[in-house]
Amino acid sequence: GNRILTVEGGQIANLTGGLCSSPNNLTNTYIYVKGSGANIQYISGGSVMTTTSGDKIIQMTDGIVQYSIVGGINGYESSTGNGILTGNALIYLGGNATVGGDGRLANKKYSPDKESIYKLEYGNVLGAGNGKNGEVDVGKLNSSHVIIDGNAKILKNVYGGGNFGKVAQNSKIDILGGTIGGNVYGGSNQNGVDGNIEINIKNGIVDGTIYGGSNVNGTVKGNAKITLSGGSVNANNEGKDAIFIGGCGLATSVNGTSQVIVNNDSNNVNIAGNIYGGSEMGAVDGISAIT
Numbered sequence: 001g002n003r004i005l006t007v008e009g010g011q012i013a014n015l016t017g018g019l020c021s022s023p024n025n026l027t028n029t030y031i032y033v034k035g036s037g038a039n040i041q042y043i044s045g046g047s048v049m050t051t052t053s054g055d056k057i058i059q060m061t062d063g064i065v066q067y068s069i070v071g072g073i074n075g076y077e078s079s080t081g082n083g084i085l086t087g088n089a090l091i092y093l094g095g096n097a098t099v100g101g102d103g104r105l106a107n108k109k110y111s112p113d114k115e116s117i118y119k120l121e122y123g124n125v126l127g128a129g130n131g132k133n134g135e136v137d138v139g140k141l142n143s144s145h146v147i148i149d150g151n152a153k154i155l156k157n158v159y160g161g162g163n164f165g166k167v168a169q170n171s172k173i174d175i176l177g178g179t180i181g182g183n184v185y186g187g188s189n190q191n192g193v194d195g196n197i198e199i200n201i202k203n204g205i206v207d208g209t210i211y212g213g214s215n216v217n218g219t220v221k222g223n224a225k226i227t228l229s230g231g232s233v234n235a236n237n238e239g240k241d242a243i244f245i246g247g248c249g250l251a252t253s254v255n256g257t258s259q260v261i262v263n264n265d266s267n268n269v270n271i272a273g274n275i276y277g278g279s280e281m282g283a284v285d286g287i288s289a290i291t
Contacts, residue, residue: 100155139165
């Protein structure tokens with residue numbers, strides 16, 4: 001049957017969805033964090049390092065995660081060909097949930113300077129797995145869906161993909177409320193998405209830049225689509241541009257059709273900064289449109 005873990009309070013170091021080693025045993029894992037006293041260092045929906053299966057659902061409506069949340073496998077110490085999630089990840093952050101805090105604990109091996117853990121900067125939410133530098137498939141999962149809602153506060157960035165991990169199918173980000181202190185990336189930090197990317201902003205605040213693609217490197221093999229029908233993008237307050245349909249770094253690209261849609265019929269869209277149909281430094285190879 002399904003696995004369900006509910007956290008209503010307490011101090012937790014690592015909260016991990018766990019292992020389901022048989023690909024024929026599609027056990028789904030549900031993690032609910034809903035207590036204001038919940039103080040967690042790090043959450044990963046999948047296992048620590050071993051390939052696993054089943055969907056991973058993380059719902060957080062209160063409490064704090066001091067470092068970061070990843071929807072898939074951690075993978076920091078996974079071997080080649082291991083650390084893959086045969087399943088999907090859904091992350092919902094609403095209510096008064098907070099990601100990124102001052103109560104980060106140091107670990108001599110994994111977080112010596114308290115600025116990152118498992119080579120992942122604190123204050124981030126990632127739809128896929130953390131992954132491992134130099135291992136293209138570690139941290140990979142099928143599809144990801146990240147939802148930010150309510151009064152949730154994300155100190156830094158939101159990714160549809162992972163850190164070094166990638167998305168084998170599609171990634172989707174819905175921003176329905178909350179505040180994101182950094183950037184939004186439809187792709188990964190240092191990997192790509194093999195399918196399509198969809199970012200929908202209906203409410204909430206993004207204080208950084210929105211990118212359809214990845215951050216440092218990575219290819220989106222399908223299409224990228226960003227739709228704004230509400231909310232605020234305040235990038236210009238930091239001297240930055242507001243939206244790029246592509247990625248950020250030189251080694252990023254989007255192969256398919258790219259589109260930015262601004263639907264301001266309700267007069268609720270506030271964009272402080274420029275919108276570009278290309279990437280910041282990388283490539284957008286297909287047709288690009290802003291409407």
